[in-house]
Amino acid sequence: MAELTRTLPASWYCSSPLYQLERRAVFLKSWYLLGPVVRFLEVGEKVSYEIAQQQIYAVRESATTEFPGPKDLKVFDASTGAELPSHVTPTGLLFATLSSSAPSFHEFFGDLEQLLARVDFTKRPYRRSIRYEGNFNWKTMVDGYQECLHCQYTHPSFSVYYPPTFYTVYNHQNFSQHVADPKKPDDGLFLYFFPTCTLNVYGGGMSSFRVCPTENPGVTRMEFDYYHIEEGDKFEDYFKFTRQVAIEDFELCEKAQTNLERGVYGEGILNPEKESGVAYYQERVFELVQQQFKDERYLSDSQNERPTITSRVVETEA
Numbered sequence: 001m002a003e004l005t006r007t008l009p010a011s012w013y014c015s016s017p018l019y020q021l022e023r024r025a026v027f028l029k030s031w032y033l034l035g036p037v038v039r040f041l042e043v044g045e046k047v048s049y050e051i052a053q054q055q056i057y058a059v060r061e062s063a064t065t066e067f068p069g070p071k072d073l074k075v076f077d078a079s080t081g082a083e084l085p086s087h088v089t090p091t092g093l094l095f096a097t098l099s100s101s102a103p104s105f106h107e108f109f110g111d112l113e114q115l116l117a118r119v120d121f122t123k124r125p126y127r128r129s130i131r132y133e134g135n136f137n138w139k140t141m142v143d144g145y146q147e148c149l150h151c152q153y154t155h156p157s158f159s160v161y162y163p164p165t166f167y168t169v170y171n172h173q174n175f176s177q178h179v180a181d182p183k184k185p186d187d188g189l190f191l192y193f194f195p196t197c198t199l200n201v202y203g204g205g206m207s208s209f210r211v212c213p214t215e216n217p218g219v220t221r222m223e224f225d226y227y228h229i230e231e232g233d234k235f236e237d238y239f240k241f242t243r244q245v246a247i248e249d250f251e252l253c254e255k256a257q258t259n260l261e262r263g264v265y266g267e268g269i270l271n272p273e274k275e276s277g278v279a280y281y282q283e284r285v286f287e288l289v290q291q292q293f294k295d296e297r298y299l300s301d302s303q304n305e306r307p308t309i310t311s312r313v314v315e316t317e318a
C-alpha cells in the first residue's frame with residue numbers, strides 16, 4: 001500500500017476561527033528569519049516587524065565588531081518591551097520568536113546551521129524592502145512556494161534558468177531546501193523556513209520574504225527584503241527579475257484563493273514527488289493545529305471526550 005497525502009481542505013484557507021487556532025498553535029511557537037546581520041548595521045535603529053498581529057523589533061545595541069553578532073543584536077516585543085528569544089547563526093542570520101513558548105532554535109531547526117555554513121551572509125549589503133497586501137490566505141502563498149509544478153506555466157522567464165524537470169525539494173526539520181538542479185546542489189541556496197519565511201541566495205543577490213497573515217484569513221501581507229553585492233544597474237536588473245517572478249506568484253495566489261472561497265476547489269491529493277514540500281509543511285500545520293485544538297478543548301472541559309480530526313493520509317493500492 002502506498003500512502004498519499006490530502007491537501008488541507010479549502011475551509012482552512014477561509015476561516016477566522018481556524019486562523020486564530022493557527023496563530024496559537026503555529027505562529028506563537030515558531031522561529032522567524034528577520035534577516036542577515038547586514039540588515040542591522042546602525043546602532044540604535046529599530047527594525048520593526050509584525051508577525052501574526054504581534055509587533056516586534058530588532059535593534060543593534062552595541063558595535064563590538066564590524067558586523068553585529070549575538071551580543072550586539074536584541075529582539076523585543078514592541079508592546080511589552082520584553083526581550084524575546086533570538087539567535088544569530090555562525091554565518092550571520094538573525095532569527096527570533098514571538099514568545100517564550102517556542103522551543104529553542106536548535107530544537108526547532110535541527111540541522112539548519114550545517115546547511116547555512118556554506119554562505120557568508122555578510123557579503124551582500126542590504127538594498128531595499130517592499131511590502132503590500134494580497135487577497136489570499138498565507139498558506140495559498142506557501143503552497144506555491146513549496147512546489148514548482150506551476151513554474152513553467154506561471155514563470156516563463158524563471159523557467160529558462162531553472163527548468164522544472166529537475167526541481168527537487170528536500171524537507172528537513174521545520175525547513176525545506178529547494179534544489180533547481182540536483183547535479184549542481186551548491187548552485188545557490190533556496191530555503192523555506194516553517195511557517196512563513198524564505199531565503200533565496202544566488203549569484204550576487206539575495207532576497208527574503210515573509211508571508212504575514214492578517215486577521216482576515218483571505219488577506220496576507222507580503223514583505224520582501226533585497227540584498228546585492230552591486231548597486232546601480234546590476235542591482236536593478238536583479239530586482240526587476242525577482243519582482244517579475246513575485247508578481248506572477250501574487251496573481252496566481254489571488255486566483256487560487258478565489259477558487260478556494262467560492263467552493264470551486266475543495267480538497268485534493270498531493271503529488272508525492274513534485275509536491276512533497278507542500279505535503280511536509282501542511283502536515284506540520286495540521287499536526288500543530290490538531291494538538292492545540294485537543295489541548296484547548298481538554299483544558300476547557302476535561303469531562304468531555306477529546307475531539308478527533310480526520311486523518312489526511314489516504315491509503316491506495318501500490
Ligand SMILES: [Fe+2]
Binds near residue numbers: 144145150154249
Ligand atoms: Fe512561483
